[in-house]
Amino acid sequence: MIFAAFFALSAPARAAACCGPTGGDLPATLARCERVGAALVLADAVELGRWGGDGGWVATSETWSQGTATLGLAGRATPWLTLNAALPLVVTRKTAGSLATLGAGPGDASLIARFEPWDPALKKAAPTFVAGLVAPLGRPADEAVDPLQADVTGQGHWLGVVGAGVERAVGTWPWHASARLQSGAGGEESRLDLSAGLSRHFGGLWIAGASLGTALGLDEQTRRTGLDAQVIRSFPPRARLWLSAGSDLPVSALGADLHGEARISAGLLLVR
Amino acid sequence: MMPVFWLSLLVGCTSEPKEALGPLVVDSDGGAYTLTVELEPDPPTVGDVTLRVEAAGLSSLVMDGGMSGMDHGFTDPPAVTGPEGDLWTVSTFFSMSGTWELIFELDGDAGLDSASMDVEVY
Numbered sequence: 001m002i003f004a005a006f007f008a009l010s011a012p013a014r015a016a017a018c019c020g021p022t023g024g025d026l027p028a029t030l031a032r033c034e035r036v037g038a039a040l041v042l043a044d045a046v047e048l049g050r051w052g053g054d055g056g057w058v059a060t061s062e063t064w065s066q067g068t069a070t071l072g073l074a075g076r077a078t079p080w081l082t083l084n085a086a087l088p089l090v091v092t093r094k095t096a097g098s099l100a101t102l103g104a105g106p107g108d109a110s111l112i113a114r115f116e117p118w119d120p121a122l123k124k125a126a127p128t129f130v131a132g133l134v135a136p137l138g139r140p141a142d143e144a145v146d147p148l149q150a151d152v153t154g155q156g157h158w159l160g161v162v163g164a165g166v167e168r169a170v171g172t173w174p175w176h177a178s179a180r181l182q183s184g185a186g187g188e189e190s191r192l193d194l195s196a197g198l199s200r201h202f203g204g205l206w207i208a209g210a211s212l213g214t215a216l217g218l219d220e221q222t223r224r225t226g227l228d229a230q231v232i233r234s235f236p237p238r239a240r241l242w243l244s245a246g247s248d249l250p251v252s253a254l255g256a257d258l259h260g261e262a263r264i265s266a267g268l269l270l271v272r
Numbered sequence: 273m274m275p276v277f278w279l280s281l282l283v284g285c286t287s288e289p290k291e292a293l294g295p296l297v298v299d300s301d302g303g304a305y306t307l308t309v310e311l312e313p314d315p316p317t318v319g320d321v322t323l324r325v326e327a328a329g330l331s332s333l334v335m336d337g338g339m340s341g342m343d344h345g346f347t348d349p350p351a352v353t354g355p356e357g358d359l360w361t362v363s364t365f366f367s368m369s370g371t372w373e374l375i376f377e378l379d380g381d382a383g384l385d386s387a388s389m390d391v392e393v394y
Binding site for chain 1: 290317318319320339340341342343344345347365367368369370371390392394
């Protein structure tokens, strides 16, 4: 069941106007019968505005957009354990007044283990667990030299990631729900991502789905809420292609003290 | 790209207007001084911002700070000139929008003290 491999715990690689992608493991992973895979994901995000500290949605005086190319590798160690690694290359464009800047560099890399103790093809509620690390290979904000910090590509901290999710198919309508926690050793960048969604299976080759998610910053009491949609086309037995689009919802009270973005991505996964 | 285009229109229709902060009054932590702070532009935007700080009895004022939620400070230290009477001028550069914490280190007739305030940069 390919849909199970895609939607479970696929936290969107959300960027931020100061930093590179976070928690950006691949949105796709291996199905039960697949042993290894390689993926390339191209994504772009643009800032829509921000939520103030009081939750009010406001436009900003700056413009920000960020393109990301992510290379991913996945390997199945056992029938129930896969390892996923991802490394992004980040390009950020910012303007403020008469100032326009561009920055680029590698982002933070991630290594995530996925535990799927039950085969989702059994059509029961299938839990999935993840655990892993995000390595601070990107340039953090306190090392930026660009006046608008367009050269910031990472968080600057090692992050631990744990999460759990469940998927269940009702006919050709799989639904999923997940929770994912990331944090630095000292509580840096601590964040809880919650997501729930529904998808539809079309004829064995197409899957379309949407999910609603909210991210809660535990230290700074920040939050953001967004909606993402995805279409997947399989080319068995070796490839699948996907297109994803989403946006944070620019409505007051659905976020606090964070920037909101719209995003689009396309990816190709080759498997064996 | 339709979702992005549609949402851009939605932002134009639903953004709350940005109100000027006006003079902000901040008491120092030890109660030794009272600062009246005006920003230009008001509300502050990304880029160059000037703060006019009025406080009686000060002989020294230093400003620092940053975005604690994003773990970074100012790209360059804010430049302080003055006083002209009780008025100090602070020139700084906000590198991005969001909540910034401004920290003032004060010295004067009532001794050493400090003050802090948060401002939303748009």
